[in-house]
Structures are given as C-alpha cells and as structure tokens.
Amino acid sequence: MAGIELTGLSTVYPNGVRAVDDLDLSITDGEFFALLGPSGCGKTTLLRTIAGLEQSSSGTVLIDGADVTRLEAGRRQVAMVFQDYALFPHMTVAENIAYPLRVRRATKQARQEAAVRTSGGLGLGTLLERRPAQLSGGQQQRVALARAIAMEAEVLLLDEPLSNLDARLRLEARTFLKRLQRELGMTTVFVTHDQAEALALADRIAVMSEGRIRQVGSPKEVFQRPRDTFVANFIGSTPMNLLSAIVREGHLEVAGTRLPLPPGVQLTDDTAVTVGIRPEYLRVDGGGEGITGTVSIVENLGVTSLVTLECPDGALVGLTVPEQDEPAVGTTLTAAPEPGRLLLYDGETGVLLGS
Amino acid sequence: MTTRQMLRRTGYVAFMAVVLAFFAVPMLWLASAPFDSDPGIGLRWPDWTLANWETTFNHPYALGSLVNSIVLCVVATAVTTVLATLAAYALSRVRIPGRDALLYVLLLLSSVVTGTAAMVPIFVMMFQLGLINSQYATGLVIAGGMLPAAIFILKDFVDSVPRSYEESARVFGASPTQVLLHVVLPVARPGIATILVWAFVQAWGNFLLPFLLLRDVSQQPAAVLLRTLKDEGGSANLTVIPVFSLLYAVPVVALYLFVSKRYGFRFHGGIKA
Incomplete structure (x- = not known):
C-alpha cells in the first residue's frame, strides 16, 4: 500500500489548455480521497496524470515514495476503473477480471483462480461465463472493480464511479464502494462532480477549479468551513447563502438588518464582506438578532423544507425548517444563525476571514 | 376484397414474378446447364450427364486458372486486410494535421483514377520493373487499388472502438502490441471480416x-x-463454360457463408452505437 505525493504538477494539452496547473497534493496510505469540482476543472486530467495516461508537463508524481513521473501507465502499480467501465465486450466476465494476469502471461489456471477468488467477494461468482453486454449496470461496475482489484496494485483510481448508474442503484453502489474500500484498505482516489457523493464517500476531499485546488479537507471541514466562496457555493445540496454586507460600528449590515460580528473577527468600519451561512444553520425559533424577511417560496425536501425569505433590500435568503414547522407563504420570519456558523468572506477575493 | 383491389394485387404479383424471373433464370441455368448433355444458352430440363465435368477437368487451363485466381486473391486480400487494418488503426488514433483531408483525397483519387484510367502507366511501370506475368505483383497492384476504400471503411469501424478500452488495457500493463492483439483487433473483428470478404x-x-x-x-x-x-x-x-462458371462462383459464396457464420457482419453487443 502506498501514498501519493504530487509536487508542482502541471498538465498542459497541446492546444495550450492548462488542465492541471502547478498543483501540490499529498494523499496518505489507505485513504479514500475525492477529487471534486465542476466539469472542466481538470479533475479527470489529474486522475489520468496519476495513472500515467496523460504526460505531465512539469512537476513530479510520487507513489509509495518512488518517482513515477516518467513511468508508463501499467508500470506504476496503479489500477483504474473508467467511467464507462471499459469492459472488453468480446471477453467473458472471468476473462475480463483476469485480464491483468493475462498481460503478465500468467498461466490459464492462475487466471481462472484469480477470477474466481476476486469475483466471489464482489458477488459475481455466478456470472463468470457471461459477457459484459448481458450484465446490468451495477454488475458491470463490479466486474470493472474486480478487474482493477485482480491487478493487485498499490493505488486504485476511479473515474466518476457512480455516474453511469441510475439514482436508486447509485445509493447502493455508494455504500458498497465505501465498504469495499475499507476492506481492501487500498489508497483510492476518485473523481466526481457530485458534492454529495464526495461528502458521503471520501475521507478527504480536494475541491478543484480551473486546474487548481481550492481546498483540501475532511468532508466536515469542507462543508462547515469552506475556504472561499467558490467552495462554499459548490458544496452542499442546498446552496449556501452568500450575502454582501458592510461592517458598521462592530456590526454587519446585511440584507436590510444588523447582525453582530462573529467573535474573534476584527474588521474596520466600511469593509465590504460576504456573509456565508448555510440554510441548515439558520434557526427561526431562536429569537435574538436575525435576518427578517417575507416567506416567498417553500420547497419541500422531504424531512425538511427549504424556505426562501425575501428581505427588505431584495436579497433572497434560504433556510431549512422541519416539515412540521413549515410557514405559510407571505408571513414574516426572523432567522438567526446558529452560534459559530456564520462565516465571513473577503468582499473582493472571496477568501474566508478569520480562519 | 373488391375487384379493384384484386386487380391491383394480381398486377403486383405478376410484376414481382417477372422481376424475380429476370434474376432467377441465370441462376437456374447455372444449376442445370453443367449437367446437361447438350447445354445451350436457353433454359431447359437437363438431359443428365457428367460428361461436361470430365471435359472441363481435362481442359489444359481451366482448373489451373482457378488455382491462379485463388493465389491472386489470397495475396491481394491478405495485403489489403493487413495494411488497411494497421493504417486504419493508426489514422484513427494518431492526431496529425490534415488527416481527414488525406483520407478523402486518397478515396477520391482511387475512385476517379480507376484501373482503366491508369492502365497504361501501370502496365509500363510493371513492364519496366520486370513484373509482367508475376501473380504476386499483380496481387499487389490489385491490393493497391483497394486499399484507400478499405482504409476508409475500416477507420470508421476502429473509430467506434472506445479509447477507454485501450487505455484500460494500458493501465493493466499491456504493451502496444498486446493492446492491438487483445483489444483492438477482436473488437474491430466484424469490420475486418467485412473488408476481408x-x-x-x-x-x-x-x-x-x-x-x-x-x-x-x-x-x-x-x-x-x-x-x-x-x-x-x-x-x-458451352461444354466447359457452364461447369467453369459454377466452379468460379463457389469460392465467393463459400467465403461469404463461412465468414458470416464465424464472425458475423455486425458489431458485438456492448458497444454503444
């Protein structure tokens, strides 16, 4: 098992696009690591650079302490599962799983044993003679995983592992993947554009945009204290409220009301800031100083409802309330942030203040 | 059924019968004339005999020419299939400027400058090279004429093989040769079979x-x-021609049936079209 160390890594395409831009990242041994970002942010290129399918323009890739930057794919002890699974359609499930051994010219018997051993743990034991076209999406994914495991590599890379499954199966596969990763204890890096997937699966997440890493941290850190407004906006099923505010006499003037500055933040008057507060961290019942507005929209999310308040200055603020406390449209509410949940971002750079 | 419908239907069937007969009569001739004691141009119930076959087998060049045909075709087909497959793979995977233009120009030239138009220069060239009367050289010339179209058709097949298949094999440590032999050729096999036939x-x-x-x-x-x-x-x-024609038709039909059964002129399941 092995950690991955990326230093000053850049991958530039022939057309001049810097898909990965001077990036440093350290992934520890046995970690389940997510590369998260919107499409076109370079996360897949980064994964392919680690796999050796793209050649980096500068910087180094270390796997288990060994420099593999110039090493071909296939000599890096890195296995990969592709987004479309890339199962070979002309081979049976058993042949697919044992393919890494065939490349190494293992005997037929060794290959068959590997196929049986690997497929058993993934619930594919009865499907060995089938062809990929005869399998469901979930089964195909497990065959692709089995093939990657059969390689007995140090590192497992997954490109959008859940994106080709339908919504119901995706949840099952998510739990399955997490359990499998725990059991194998393999350093695993996966790419996703779905923040919920990254939060649910990963031990740590790197949020990427434009070839750079915006924040690395545990799902908790990334969710609770996004380091800039990009991350704040990207993470969370319901988008974080980002409201422009001005500091006046030790208070924040925001959305037509005044809120106290969070403790520990010293700002001079007239500083422009962005207030970030998640809808989940706004309370209606609390009293105290809060944001007041008229309920304009109520969206049912199941256990909770997302309420959109229209403030006097026109700003829209979202908050979630338990289903039984759903307010009527048109009523006036005051929502106060939970202590310590209100974040302040620099008005210009969008970087978290007081971190 | 009204009279009008009946008339229309009768007319349709009569028309189809004439069209079918047009194609069927030569086939029936091919089936009956070789066994007829006095074969003619017309179609009739044969007066059964195998004498025509004996005459044909005793003809000084008849069987030899069929062997010649096979040698010529095997050379031309092998050269075309192997080179077209390799070229199509390379052209499909390597990005070079003007790749598509090159392919279209090749295809255009090969269909405009046909054998007829290039007849004299080809003859002169082969004469000067001393390759007149060489079956292998003739096979090469025929292959040269077929290559552009073969590359063009095969490139389309290879284009539809997802790149992730090859990348996947590479990640598992396969060498370029292994990628070609294990993944690309088997997946493109129906296309290759089509080109072969x-x-x-x-x-x-x-x-x-x-x-x-x-x-x-x-x-x-x-x-x-x-x-x-x-x-x-x-x-x-007319004693030799019917038998010879029948023998001449056999290899093509046999090859078609064999390849169709063994490889199938279609794609494997699993590739999204």
Whole structure:
C-alpha cells in the first residue's frame, strides 16, 4: 500500500489548455480521497496524470515514495476503473477480471483462480461465463472493480464511479464502494462532480477549479468551513447563502438588518464582506438578532423544507425548517444563525476571514 | 376484397414474378446447364450427364486458372486486410494535421483514377520493373487499388472502438502490441471480416489488371480465362463454360457463408452505437 505525493504538477494539452496547473497534493496510505469540482476543472486530467495516461508537463508524481513521473501507465502499480467501465465486450466476465494476469502471461489456471477468488467477494461468482453486454449496470461496475482489484496494485483510481448508474442503484453502489474500500484498505482516489457523493464517500476531499485546488479537507471541514466562496457555493445540496454586507460600528449590515460580528473577527468600519451561512444553520425559533424577511417560496425536501425569505433590500435568503414547522407563504420570519456558523468572506477575493 | 383491389394485387404479383424471373433464370441455368448433355444458352430440363465435368477437368487451363485466381486473391486480400487494418488503426488514433483531408483525397483519387484510367502507366511501370506475368505483383497492384476504400471503411469501424478500452488495457500493463492483439483487433473483428470478404470478391472478379499484367495463359486467373473459352469455330465453348462458371462462383459464396457464420457482419453487443 502506498501514498501519493504530487509536487508542482502541471498538465498542459497541446492546444495550450492548462488542465492541471502547478498543483501540490499529498494523499496518505489507505485513504479514500475525492477529487471534486465542476466539469472542466481538470479533475479527470489529474486522475489520468496519476495513472500515467496523460504526460505531465512539469512537476513530479510520487507513489509509495518512488518517482513515477516518467513511468508508463501499467508500470506504476496503479489500477483504474473508467467511467464507462471499459469492459472488453468480446471477453467473458472471468476473462475480463483476469485480464491483468493475462498481460503478465500468467498461466490459464492462475487466471481462472484469480477470477474466481476476486469475483466471489464482489458477488459475481455466478456470472463468470457471461459477457459484459448481458450484465446490468451495477454488475458491470463490479466486474470493472474486480478487474482493477485482480491487478493487485498499490493505488486504485476511479473515474466518476457512480455516474453511469441510475439514482436508486447509485445509493447502493455508494455504500458498497465505501465498504469495499475499507476492506481492501487500498489508497483510492476518485473523481466526481457530485458534492454529495464526495461528502458521503471520501475521507478527504480536494475541491478543484480551473486546474487548481481550492481546498483540501475532511468532508466536515469542507462543508462547515469552506475556504472561499467558490467552495462554499459548490458544496452542499442546498446552496449556501452568500450575502454582501458592510461592517458598521462592530456590526454587519446585511440584507436590510444588523447582525453582530462573529467573535474573534476584527474588521474596520466600511469593509465590504460576504456573509456565508448555510440554510441548515439558520434557526427561526431562536429569537435574538436575525435576518427578517417575507416567506416567498417553500420547497419541500422531504424531512425538511427549504424556505426562501425575501428581505427588505431584495436579497433572497434560504433556510431549512422541519416539515412540521413549515410557514405559510407571505408571513414574516426572523432567522438567526446558529452560534459559530456564520462565516465571513473577503468582499473582493472571496477568501474566508478569520480562519 | 373488391375487384379493384384484386386487380391491383394480381398486377403486383405478376410484376414481382417477372422481376424475380429476370434474376432467377441465370441462376437456374447455372444449376442445370453443367449437367446437361447438350447445354445451350436457353433454359431447359437437363438431359443428365457428367460428361461436361470430365471435359472441363481435362481442359489444359481451366482448373489451373482457378488455382491462379485463388493465389491472386489470397495475396491481394491478405495485403489489403493487413495494411488497411494497421493504417486504419493508426489514422484513427494518431492526431496529425490534415488527416481527414488525406483520407478523402486518397478515396477520391482511387475512385476517379480507376484501373482503366491508369492502365497504361501501370502496365509500363510493371513492364519496366520486370513484373509482367508475376501473380504476386499483380496481387499487389490489385491490393493497391483497394486499399484507400478499405482504409476508409475500416477507420470508421476502429473509430467506434472506445479509447477507454485501450487505455484500460494500458493501465493493466499491456504493451502496444498486446493492446492491438487483445483489444483492438477482436473488437474491430466484424469490420475486418467485412473488408476481408469485400477485398476477396473485388479481386476475384477483377478482369482488367490480370488481363493486362498476366500475358501468359498458364498464369491467368479464372476471370480472364473465361473470356478465352471458345471452341475451334470461335464461338463460346458451352461444354466447359457452364461447369467453369459454377466452379468460379463457389469460392465467393463459400467465403461469404463461412465468414458470416464465424464472425458475423455486425458489431458485438456492448458497444454503444
């Protein structure tokens, strides 16, 4: 098992696009690591650079302490599962799983044993003679995983592992993947554009945009204290409220009301800031100083409802309330942030203040 | 059913019968004439005999020309299939400027500058190279004429093989040769089979190039020899021609049936079209 160390890594395409831009990242041994970002942010290129399918323009890739930057794919002890699974359609499930051994010219018997051993743990034991076209999406994914495991590599890379499954199966596969990763204890890096997937699966997440890493941290850190407004906006099923505010006499003037500055933040008057507060961290019942507005929209999310308040200055603020406390449209509410949940971002750079 | 409908239906069936007969009569002739004691141009119930076969087998060049045809076609088909497959793979995967333009120009030139138009220069070139009367050289010339179209068709097949298949194999440590042998060729196999049959049929029926380049009767393939099958009086030799025609048709049909059964002219399941 092995950690991955990326230093000053850049991958530039022939057309001049810097898909990965001077990036440093350290992934520890046995970690389940997510590369998260919107499409076109370079996360897949980064994964392919680690796999050796793209050649980096500068910087180094270390796997288990060994420099593999110039090493071909296939000599890096890195296995990969592709987004479309890339199962070979002309081979049976058993042949697919044992393919890494065939490349190494293992005997037929060794290959068959590997196929049986690997497929058993993934619930594919009865499907060995089938062809990929005869399998469901979930089964195909497990065959692709089995093939990657059969390689007995140090590192497992997954490109959008859940994106080709339908919504119901995706949840099952998510739990399955997490359990499998725990059991194998393999350093695993996966790419996703779905923040919920990254939060649910990963031990740590790197949020990427434009070839750079915006924040690395545990799902908790990334969710609770996004380091800039990009991350704040990207993470969370319901988008974080980002409201422009001005500091006046030790208070924040925001959305037509005044809120106290969070403790520990010293700002001079007239500083422009962005207030970030998640809808989940706004309370209606609390009293105290809060944001007041008229309920304009109520969206049912199941256990909770997302309420959109229209403030006097026109700003829209979202908050979630338990289903039984759903307010009527048109009523006036005051929502106060939970202590310590209100974040302040620099008005210009969008970087978290007081971190 | 009204009278009008009945008339329309009768007219339709009568028309189809004439069209079918148009294609069926030559086939029936091919099936009956070889076994008829006095074969003619017309179609009739045969007076059964195998004498025509004996005459044909005793003909000095008939069987030899079929062997020549097979040699010529195997050379032309093998060269076309192997080179077209490799070229199509390279052209499909390597990004070079003007790649598509190159392909279209090749295809255009090969269909505009056909054998007929290039007849004289090809003959002169082969003559100066001393390759007249060489079956292998003629096979190469035929292959050269078929390559652009074969590359063009095969490139489309190879384009539809997802790149992730090859990348996946590479990640598992496969060398470029292994990627080609384990993944690309098997997945593109229906396309290759199509090209193989197409090339064989093209070469089998090619008259002009062997006619020009193989001057010696003992070297000529069946397509060329058929023209010279005449009796002493100079009219068509109807004892040999029916049997010879039947033998001439067999390899193509057999190849088609074999390839269709073994490989199938279609894609494997699992590739999203």
